[in-house]
Amino acid sequence: MAIVVYVNGRIGGEQDAVISVLDHGFLYGEGVYEVVRTYDRRPFLFERHLQRLRRSAQMIALDVPFSDADLADKVRETTAAFFEHPDNRSVADVYVRVLVTRGVGEINYDPSCCGQPSLVIIVKPLVGLPADVYEHGVKVAIVSIVRNHPCSINPLIKSNNLLNNALAAQEAYRRGAFDAVLRNYRGEIAECSIANLFVVKDGHLVTPPLEAGLLSGITRGFVLELCPGADVPVEQKVLRDADLLNADESFLTSSTQEIVPIVQVDDRPVGDGRPGPVTARLLHAYRQRVREMTAPV
Numbered sequence: 093m094a095i096v097v098y099v100n101g102r103i104g105g106e107q108d109a110v111i112s113v114l115d116h117g118f119l120y121g122e123g124v125y126e127v128v129r130t131y132d133r134r135p136f137l138f139e140r141h142l143q144r145l146r147r148s149a150q151m152i153a154l155d156v157p158f159s160d161a162d163l164a165d166k167v168r169e170t171t172a173a174f175f176e177h178p179d180n181r182s183v184a185d186v187y188v189r190v191l192v193t194r195g196v197g198e199i200n201y202d203p204s205c206c207g208q209p210s211l212v213i214i215v216k217p218l219v220g221l222p223a224d225v226y227e228h229g230v231k232v233a234i235v236s237i238v239r240n241h242p243c244s245i246n247p248l249i250k251s252n253n254l255l256n257n258a259l260a261a262q263e264a265y266r267r268g269a270f271d272a273v274l275r276n277y278r279g280e281i282a283e284c285s286i287a288n289l290f291v292v293k294d295g296h297l298v299t300p301p302l303e304a305g306l307l308s309g310i311t312r313g314f315v316l317e318l319c320p321g322a323d324v325p326v327e328q329k330v331l332r333d334a335d336l337l338n339a340d341e342s343f344l345t346s347s348t349q350e351i352v353p354i355v356q357v358d359d360r361p362v363g364d365g366r367p368g369p370v371t372a373r374l375l376h377a378y379r380q381r382v383r384e385m386t387a388p389v
């Protein structure tokens with residue numbers, strides 16, 4: 093398999109995908125990004141991702157000098173180049189990462205020294221989670237790293253500056269967990285390092301509100317929309333450790349992972365330690381809706 097990358101107007105392989113060391117994305121993590129996956133080779137919920145990319149950019153006063161149509165074209169061209177590559181003919185679906193950075197400047201924090209923002213689009217094979225993960229669920233660890241205070245790097249910004257998330261995930265991996273659960277500065281549960289978090293108690297689904305300081309996940313939003321049709325009562329409410337530890341079920345959501353059952357938090361099983369019926373119902377509804385939305389016209 094060969095990855096294909098667009099960098100500032102040029103599409104090529106990984107070796108050709110270079111960015112200046114003076115780009116403020118590299119120097120300071122100054123930039124924003126989106127991850128979209130395809131179903132049937134078409135990006136899923138792409139418009140929602142574009143909207144969030146613009147909101148993130150606005151929150152760091154970063155100009156995105158491309159129209160939505162322009163960005164869609166560039167993603168289409170890069171994805172097409174990926175599938176045309178002889179090594180990629182057998183790939184079914186791809187992971188697409190779109191990054192916009194402040195661009196090349198001086199070694200200082202002054203954005204007026206930067207020229208054009210840089211645009212990078214990375215397309216690589218989508219490596220889905222094994223079926224086993226959905227069948228048996230995963231363990232998460234509540235970590236000591238705290239989710240960014242909304243007055244630091246606001247978690248609503250899908251920022252390229254991911255050191256805090258990386259440190260949280262690495263703490264979880266050291267403890268044998270699939271992902272980390274981060275609390276916010278008030279000690280409430282916020283989300284995972286690359287996913288949002290839900291719990292089920294007495295048939296009711298609960299997820300922390302955006303005010304708890306978390307990314308407004310596209311999948312989180314999509315799951316909230318699916319709930320009425322799947323007959324699952326849902327609310328956004330502050331969650332604490334005890335709510336997760338005493339939940340009947342729990343799951344995490346992200347664009348590439350969909351809905352992953354959580355069956356263990358540190359050393360404690362969630363519910364009976366197996367994926368529960370509400371999680372299974374929502375995963376079924378999710379995949380069903382994806383099929384409907386991506387079916388050839």
Ligand SMILES: Cc1ncc(COP(=O)(O)O)c(C=O)c1O
Pocket residue numbers: 127257283284285286287288307308309310311312345346347348
């Ligand atoms: C911190 C964080 N929360 C949640 C998510 C899930 O977001 P989405 O559903 O938009 O993929 C991600 C995805 O990368 C993330 O990094």
